[in-house]
Structure formats: C-alpha cells, structure tokens
Amino acid sequence: MEQRLGDGIVWLADAWRGSALTLFVTFARGIGPHELVVRLGAQPEEVLDPITLGDAERLTFDDRESARVARFGECAGWSYAVEQGWHSKAWWAHSVVSAGGVEVLHLTPKPDDPPRECWYYRDGETIGRFDIGDTPDENMAFLLPAFEDAGLLDDDVSEEFDSLSATLSALQEHFGLSLPRHEILQGRLPAAVTATVPPENLGD
Numbered sequence: 001m002e003q004r005l006g007d008g009i010v011w012l013a014d015a016w017r018g019s020a021l022t023l024f025v026t027f028a029r030g031i032g033p034h035e036l037v038v039r040l041g042a043q044p045e046e047v048l049d050p051i052t053l054g055d056a057e058r059l060t061f062d063d064r065e066s067a068r069v070a071r072f073g074e075c076a077g078w079s080y081a082v083e084q085g086w087h088s089k090a091w092w093a094h095s096v097v098s099a100g101g102v103e104v105l106h107l108t109p110k111p112d113d114p115p116r117e118c119w120y121y122r123d124g125e126t127i128g129r130f131d132i133g134d135t136p137d138e139n140m141a142f143l144l145p146a147f148e149d150a151g152l153l154d155d156d157v158s159e160e161f162d163s164l165s166a167t168l169s170a171l172q173e174h175f176g177l178s179l180p181r182h183e184i185l186q187g188r189l190p191a192a193v194t195a196t197v198p199p200e201n202l203g204d
Helices: 012-020 033-039 053-062 138-149 163-175 181-185
Strands: 024-029 047-051 068-075 078-085 103-108 117-122 125-131 189-195
Touching (some): 012 163, 047 068
Antiparallel strands (some): 047 189, 068 189
C-alpha cells in the first residue's frame, strides 16, 4: 500500500468538532494496516472494497449492518485505522492490539462521555493515558517537551487557547503522526468490519 506524507493530525480537531463527526483513530508502528484492523476485530479475509466516510456512516448507523467499521491505510511510517460506530477495541484490548513489540497510539473523541482521551501502548502493555487538553501522566513524561513547545504548559493560557489543536500538534510533533485528510473525509479507503455487534466491554 502506498505510503503518503499526509496532512498531519491537527485537522482532526475540526473534524471532531464539526457536524458531530465521530472518528476513533488508532496508529500502529510495527505491523501493517491490514494486521492492525484484524487486531481491532476484523476477520482476516473480509476486507471491503474502498468506501467513503458516508458509506461507513450508513453501515454503522443508518443500515445497522455492523456495529463498527474501520477504514485504513499507511501514512508517515504508521499504519492507521479510522473507525466509525461503537468505540474502538483499541480503547480496552490493549494487550491484543499492541502485542509482539508493536507501538500503538489511540485517540478517542468519546462523544457520549467526554473528555477526549489519548492512550499509548507498547508490546502488550499500557504505557500511559491522558485526557486531551490535560498534561500527560508520569509514564508519558517524555511528551512534556512537545507539550511545552505547543504552549500547553504555560501558566497564563488565555481562554481562547485551543488546547485540543495544541495537544494534537504536540502528538504530531513527537510521534511524527500524519493522516491523509482528503482520503478520510472525502475519498475512499479500504475498509473492514471490526464489530458486528456492540462490544460488551467499554474501557473497563
């Protein structure tokens, strides 16, 4: 699959805020995009033809043919999956998603239970988490320089300061993350059903 430079990830802030769009985003380094969606719940042989964001929305909300659909690809050295429907398996199945030395970063907008969250896993272990807009926990202190550069550690932050965009910018800078905005929002991407029924475990 062609690897592209993409458009960074700061644009997700507008996507999450606009039109109540829900995209659960998972990045993985150390496995390909097909293996990533299998770890997220897809059947290995059941990859759909490339579909649009609207197609995925219909499958998960309108037609109810599935509970969760992932569209996936590779960008800037990371495999990625953007899921619509129910919460991603990457929110709770940490050991499965990151087993075997794989590095995983998961961003969940949590539209029904804010605040938004960031989780980081490596080799089957949860390294750390934080609410987007807050300071990472001590296990993710390696992010603090990028957070400082993004203005997130300033004591005199104004009310107009966009902590969501700043946090995404810090993650983009530290991990080198990027996503192809046009393909995700207007184009077509390979897809797979990652849940046929709503998951029983949501973050326990």
